[in-house]
Amino acid sequence: MKTNDVILQTTTKVVFFIIFLFSIHIFFAGHFAPGGGFVGGLLTTGALLLLLLAFDLKTVQKALPFNFIIVIGIGLLLSLGTAAGSIFFNVPFFTHAFDHFTLPLFGETELHTAMIFDAGVYLVVVGSALTMIQTIGGDA
């Protein structure tokens, strides 16, 4: 039986970007408001999950040609690298640094190395979840 998911697929195309942007927002907001790398990563996963449900596995893989195992690796390296970077400045492992800068477009902004660490968390969460979903879903 052939099903027609035009409405689902069309809505997904719109909703996906809303969820995705929301997850990016949550991720960046993490330091001052509820959110962070973990929730952000999970929300992105949710968005991708929606794509997977609306379209099929092969289409999504064609659209997003990432090897998610490598995403996990990059995430882990990013987190560990941030944590380890502090030893080059002769401070204990895992010491973060932050300062306020005036950036064009953003204005007065706080930049914090914890953000890089959180980005690693984000990537690991997305990578792991997608690895699991893709392998389980692809194992028919």
Place this chain on the structure above:
Amino acid sequence: MEFVLLIFLPILAAFFVPLLFKKIKGIHTGWFVLLVPIALFIYYLGFVTTTLDGGTAVSELRWIPSLGISFVSYIDGLSLLFTLLITGIGALVVLYSIFYLDKNREKLNNFYVYLLIFMSAMLGVVQSENLISLYLFWELTSISSFLLIGYWNTRDRSRFGALKSMMITVFGGFMMLGGFILLGIMGDTYSIRELIAGSSALVGQDFFTLALVLILLGAFTKSAQFPFHIWLPDAMEAPTPVSAYLHSATMVKAGLYLVARFTPIFAVSEVWVWLVTGIGLLTLFWGSLFAVKQTDLKAILAFSTVSQLGLIMSLLGASAVAYHTDDALFKFAAFAAIFHLINHAVFKGSLFMVAGIIDHETGTRDIRKLGGLMSIMPVSFTVAFIGSMSMAGLPPFGGFLSKEMFLQSMLALQHFELFNFATWGIVLPVVAWVASVFTFIYSFYFVFKTFTGKQKEKPLPHTPHEAPFGMLISPVILASLVVAIFFIPNVVGKWLVKPAVVAIQPDLYTQPSDVAVHVLAWHGIRSEELWMTIALIIVGFIMYLTMHKWQKLYDIQPEYVSLNALYDAVMTFSEKGMNGLSRFYMTGLIRTYLLYMFAFIISITTATLFIKKAFVVDMNSFAPVSVYGMMIAIILVIAVGMVIFAKTRLSAIIALGAVGYSVALFFVIFKAPDLALTQLVIETVSVALFLLAFKHLPALSNHGETKRTKLVNAIIAAGVGITVALVALSAHSQKLIPSISQYYKDTVATEAGGGNIVNVILVDYRGFDTLFEIAVLSIAGMGVLAMIKLRLSRKENTDENK
């Protein structure tokens, strides 16, 4: 020279044995080995002059100084006597083995390596002055003896005998280690000399009797005392040189050495006197009684060894009496013990060698098949005759003198007035006399049934002929010693026995010449022991002549009522019993194991909670209950109930989702937005995952559970729930220290430059946790990938256990 290193000389020599065996094919490896005991014997002879005046020599090699453990070679009269026996008889045995073992057919490299290890271990046992190194060498004798008994490892009986002796002697060794450690704790030292010096402080301490019994267990198992003697007859599967060396002259005397060595510490105890004397006499009687039953030459000798060891043991027990009374009568026993020890080592060694010769030249050791060998093997007969007559205690052989002294000591014991000896003492000489009669019988049985009479009609496996000259050297030397001891007992006494007696009873004598014992072959017509000897010769001779009539009486004892049967039953039972026990509780079902774990968690936690009076409920610490909270709780309980009672998997998954979302609602009303967010999303993703895997899952089954197991499950589950609730209530009701959260609130903006405390804790204050949590997540992701992509079951039935 640091002579402590000489203990290790045989082990060092053992390294070269395989090399010599492989490279030099023409010469029997034994000739090279022979040099070691001869050199050691000559070296140690030099100490005789030292100990003659009661002097000692000490040489120390520090091993673990921080724990007070070292190798100390301590040479006094006692250890020198044993050292000379070990090296001297060792040399003769090696010489004998050169002719006994064929250099082309036997694995000589193994044999001599084991033998040299044994020699080192034995030297270590008798010379060690430190309890721990003594134990080390003690176990080394057990292990090397195990290897030697199982030398012909293709035979079932050899392996059985080796295992049996290992089990029994190692059991005793462990007990002895326990005793040593207790002694070490009580005396605060592992040095035997210091323990002896401070022995008066040990008496009456809590562990004194326990240490005594444990150490005696070690001595009794090694010296084959009743009821541990059963390993010795089975150890006769070893090659005859091994039997002659280990199971007559040296290793089995290690227990005697131990008893003698610890006499100064324990002799004040009544338990010691009774145990050592009693067990010794019982062993003497038992061994001599059963020696007559045997039909195998070496089995007769094994039981005879058991019996003679019992004799020496009982004399050592009697020598402890001297610590309680000044009567000169009792000072005799220690001398008698050591004197008989020398006698026994000499004649038993020669008898074993003769038994080996007979086996070697006729092909059988069965006494029923042998007979009339006297004219064919005259030299062997002479040696066997001398050894047996000494064993029986007849003049003019060494055994006569020690038997006289033995009877004299036992007679004296009935005059001892402490410890109820006056009441029971009369039993001792009677038992000793009866045992001596049996000793007489089996000595005659051994030598005359083998060598006299007619040759049996059935041909022997080999045509009998006299042994080669080399094989006869050692037994002839030993036999001439047997005779020599009779004529020069006081020379032996002065040079060897008296220094050893001083070592056993250092409180009584200051130097060997104080030991006022003069051995006489003729005590005069009025002495009791002379008449006892005459009586036992008459009775023994009559019984020997009528032996064929009453030997059948032994058959009354059924095979299953014996100590061997008991040992077998214990071994079978422990194997089967343990196996059954494991099978009983290791069911292989995860349900059972979970039941054990949860049951233990419940019992341990609740018991602790109430025994320690930790259960407190403080109503004041509770927050007021909100309407929302109540509602969510009710939804949660309903959802959980649905999970438990769901009939299909799908409804269980959905109910689980409901549980997750209501928990997220709890986070909301308890003001944890980050947690609520995460919980919502993770619940969504995991329900999606469940649904993804859903179609692969089998139908929900009850896994063969009955109503009864379900009831048990329910009880355990309720128990766990109640336990956790009780613990949570008590934990909440008593906060001992204030929370550290105030610090985070104060510093989150200034130190960490953030506003969301939860996230700042996750990435900054305690970023380590997060780092490893994402590692866990990655491992899980890769695990899923590996499990699904690399499934082995896709290949044909690959069971990794096959």
